[in-house]
Amino acid sequence: MSTATVARPAPFAVNWWARFGYLLAVLYCLYALSILDISWDRLLAGMDNGARFLGAMFPPEFKRWKLLVDNLLESLQIALISSLFGVLISLPVGLCASRNLMPDWLTWPARAFIAVCRSFHPVIFAILFVKAVGFGPLAGILTLIFASIGFVAKLFAEAIEEISLKPVEAARAAGAPFLSVLTFAVLPQVLNRFIGFSTYQVDSNLRNSTMIGIVGAGGIGGTLAAAFQRFDYSFVCAILLAIIALIMVSEYVAVRVKGVFQ
């Protein structure tokens, strides 16, 4: 019997690269803190301020509940309408952007359009649309349509790219026209995921619709920003609680809807 010892790597070897990385991260943090002029004193002063702020917020004041409910409903309307148009526009755009079904000259422009929609934060779109169509829910709707296209069309395209091409080939071999190929070979494979993305987008639009009002695009955000400017913090608290409640309800509904289509 040979008694040659086998050199085994240590089971819990020290990963020097990782340690070096952590060190770099710590150094970066110190550097960034000094650049951004963030110090412990300011943080403590802020805590002090924050305590007073929280004190002013509680108890929340629901006296103007009518205004609150009206604006929340407007947010909801913006979210619903923009989701409808967003998804409707995303269907053809996503299809055009899928590289397994469409030629290159069509996928590139579609992908570029999606990239532009995705790159800008909804607030930036909101500012531009407020300039274009004035204050009010219309600007919010247009904003969220673009935001929806950026997200949903991209996922649609990815879902279509992942389908099995066998049914497509079969349908084509049987001489089906393009539209029939889509409805009978492509759509059944992706419909469930489409519905998932769409419900997610409704949820996401609802979140965003509570915020774009800050720049004047309708919904509860305008009321919130106004309350902040009037230092009416107890009303701010009421608005925030209402927004959180609305979003929790919508999350619950989204889960239920997804359950129905599972």
Add this chain to the structure above:
Amino acid sequence: MSADRIWQRFTPAERMARFVVFLVAAILLAWSFRTVEIIPEFLMDAPEQVADLFKRMWPVDYAYYERGVHAVLIETLHIATLGTIMTLGIAIPVGIMAASNVCRVPALNWLATFILVSSRSVNTLVWALLFVAVFGPGTLAGTVTIAVRSIGFVGKLFGEALEESAPGPIEALRAAGAPWISVFLKGYWPQVSPAFWGIALFRWDINVRESSVIGLVGAGGIGMALDEALNLFHWDRVALILVCIFAVVVIAEVFVTHIRKRII
């Protein structure tokens, strides 16, 4: 006789549920269309206004970059990065608390879920408004905003990754008598670390986007320059800032996709 049989994919209850979902969606949409306050003149006027907007934006004022944009652009990136790093510090314990296989105290699970949900439910801009009120305008408010807002996202995904980790190595370590810190570092962490860094990078990418707008409410970064240019109707500068944001966002996304491919 078997040819007469009608095959149906869904049970009547399933079809009913689907029908109800579509009906409710249609009713809600109809209600929205009927009651939303849209002024048709504004919609008709839109193409003209958009054309006017682009005319004012052109030519882009590139000369302004050196003077007014470069510094705030770098500041934006610092806010996003520092905010993300701060988030990781908070999201790791919260994520551990949220994972029911790691933390077996239901009360702590609930507390973690509450923290995660409240962080995600309030929009970035709203958090920014809050923290500007607390810390005063500036980068501190922006960094804290980014950090607090990201906890929900990172903590939720990290907690889910922990819940999906294989129990084998954990049991082996426990059986060998390892203390919980070793169980975590040598049992859970190696399993979830690729997912964790992937989540962190993804969130950094999102944070670059978000930190470019929180300045609109005074929380530092390029958004403050954008706000100033908008208020002064310097549309050519607005165009420059938008081009810069677009470029940075695209570069960040390409960078993140590239690294993610290597670590996952």
